[in-house]
Amino acid sequence: MTRVRVTAPLSAARPATASREAAEESEVGQLFVRSLIRTQLRLALVVAGGFLLVLGAFPLLLAAVPGLAGTRVAGIPFDWLLLGAGIYPVTGISAWLYIRSAARNEARYRDLAEDK
């Protein structure tokens, strides 16, 4: 049995496409790349910020409405339901929205980079 080490081919992970080479070399290409990075970073920060706001709102809601934490829904205290189960859909939805927008940003970049 032969054993092989698996490491990353650093420089040639995959052949660079024509548009990638153009983007690396030309000044206009670099302009598009910078703008793509800025857009993606802004998107990531907005989604992260929105998620953290909702996350912070949960305990504040429980603290602001007295008696809410002890209310029972189907025998389970409401604060347990909110923190123990209610946050997961929020992460899922944030992630899904992010992926859609990130892919759209990349498609727009590709249109720009290939049209020039």
Add this chain to the structure above:
Amino acid sequence: MNPSVGLIAFVVVSVATAVIGFYGLRISRTTGDFYVASRTVPPWWNASAIGGEYLSAASFLGVAGLILLSGTDALWFPVGYTAGYLMLLLFVAAPLRRSGAYTIPDFTEARLDSRLVRRVTSVVVVVVGWLYIVPQLHGAALTIGITTGLPAWVGSVAVVIVVCLTVVAGGMRSITFVQAFQYWLKLTALAVPVLYIVFALAGTGSSAVAPAAVNPTGLAPAGPYQNISLLVALLFGTLGLPHVLVRFYTNPDGHSARRTTLIVLGLLSVFYLFPTAYGLIGRTFAPELARSGQADALVLLLPGQLIGGTAGDLLSALVVAGAFAAFLSTTSGLVVSLAGVISQDVLGGSVRGFRLAAVISAVVPLGFALATDSLALAGSVGLVFAFTASTVCPVLLLGIWWRGLTDTGAVAGMVTGGILCGGAMVAGSVLGAGTPFWLAQPAAWSVPAAFTVMVLVSRATKGRVPRTVARVMTRLHTPERPLVTER
């Protein structure tokens, strides 16, 4: 509990792990096969494997135990463990995949064009891995001690032996199948007993008259500082875990790395409902476990205590099997990624070197584990996340998103974060229960400190920004292939 139950469960899980490992090895033998196989691993398999590797002793035993001890405050642990993947998705997943780097040191070396940064990153990664293995071995010791009556150290030693054998023999190279199997085993092992208990309790009508969940320890609720600091550690610690990041390499491209992360989020969300349910049931029906100092064993003991008889034994066996799946999968994932780093940087990268490095990676933390007492499992893993968030996280985030990062800045930041957070951890273990709260949860100040130093020193050494930065940033952020198939 019947002592043979625990032993049988452990042996079955170990054998299953080895068999799946070797079976998977046979179908992927050469480097070429491995790459082809890894390119065609469907996102579901890959996501299950990430889940399998990530859900450690802390998640399987520790979360329920901590919920039993501190109630809703402890719910921030599963929330943070899951939300950490959201941060990983937002800031790291696609660019890291596009970098083509297989390990974190590979990434920092390629990005900053510096051998020194590579070495410092390697040291940090090895420390993180060792710190993370120790609680797994504590969990194994606890499980063996409670379920079989054997001396507790047998559990730690057994896990290290099984991991070393499978990794050295090569079985763990086909790790995707093993880890994916172990995610589903862990989910089943928690879900079935919880559902059984819930239905049994509902059948006796006791849930309608269930006593209010009590606070069995009388611990004061954690203040906002502790909760926020914990969340900082968990949110930013996840995106630097070496064994998790390695798995992103098996995605074909950046977009599928994102899709895989989305599925992982779903899998973790489903999984963490069950430790939470365990904790709530334990707080209601078995609060005496918290007083006897066996909180971390809640998951193991509850089925026997509430169900009993043969059904109780069977459920216990299932839970013990799931627990060992957790110890084995996380430990072997860490050992493989540590051995990769150690053998490449110290031992020249040969296969012999890899085997030697694997044994070193597993035996050093075993020494730590045998020499130290188990803290609350979820708490000690939380500290490892704080350390990762203070060291690996800043260099990854700034490296991916900021052109101004320099090698000097990266090293200064990692060293600062490591010293601050490591110092707090040492001080905390020396001071014990008297540790002030800001020292017990260092992430809230050690993470910003590491970021600040990294940015300031990079600014001061502007001339050292690598000349390759434009090329690397383009590679990290531009999509790989035409998006005609995308909507």
